[in-house]
Amino acid sequence: MTYDALRRGRCSESGRVYHVTLTTAGRRRLFGDFALARLVIGHLRRVDEAGWVRSLAWVVMPDHVHWLFELGSVDLARVMGGFKGASARDLNGLLGDGGSVWQRGFFDHALRSDEDVLVVARYIIGNPLRAGLVTRPGDYPHWDAVFLSGDED
Numbered sequence: 001m002t003y004d005a006l007r008r009g010r011c012s013e014s015g016r017v018y019h020v021t022l023t024t025a026g027r028r029r030l031f032g033d034f035a036l037a038r039l040v041i042g043h044l045r046r047v048d049e050a051g052w053v054r055s056l057a058w059v060v061m062p063d064h065v066h067w068l069f070e071l072g073s074v075d076l077a078r079v080m081g082g083f084k085g086a087s088a089r090d091l092n093g094l095l096g097d098g099g100s101v102w103q104r105g106f107f108d109h110a111l112r113s114d115e116d117v118l119v120v121a122r123y124i125i126g127n128p129l130r131a132g133l134v135t136r137p138g139d140y141p142h143w144d145a146v147f148l149s150g151d152e153d
Contacts, residue, residue, distance in 0.1 A: 011110060012076035017056065019120055021107040022065045022084065025100035029062040036091060037142045040065065043087040052079045057121035057145035059128065066124040068117070080106050121145050 024030050031037040037060045044067065048055040053069035071079070088101040111117065128140035137143070 012071065013110065014071055014073050017068065017070050017111040017117055018076065019109045019111065019124070020067045020069070020080065022067070022080070023103040023106075024063045025103050027063045030091065030095075030101070031060050031065075031142065032062040034141070036094065039090055039094065040087050041142060041144075043083055043090070046086075047079060047083050052082070055144075055146070056117060057124045057143070057147070059124050059140070059143040061127055061131065061142075062133075066127060068121055068124055076108065080108075118147060121147055 031040060040060050041058075044055060044058055044060075044065075047053055048069070052072050052074040054072065055067065055069045057066075057068040059066050074082075084102045084106075091101045092098055111120065125137050125143045125145055128134045128143070129137050134140045
């Protein structure tokens, strides 16, 4: 799928819940490295703390990230561009190269009112289990969900 095809029909609606998937360039397994995965997690949290989104669930897999969030007042493209740009700069600093970190574009799905956010969150945090990385989701170190901390509405 081309980058333009990914953007076609994309909406950006404040207050809407989105499931976004970002993939590393060339499906490079960067986040198998604990420090690099934690760096990306720090950037997810900074976007949340800035109020651009309200993160509901995320998982950092070895070569991609799933992120479920409610969009704040910042446009979806700006959120993703800001996250990808800042994290790529820091990742390249640690890696010592200037190569591409993220694949161009991202996949997004705006949840419809009849979709269960908790079902999507469970799908996201179940990724390491389905990928065979762990035998229990709780054993994987690079995920979080507000539903476990009591922050959900």
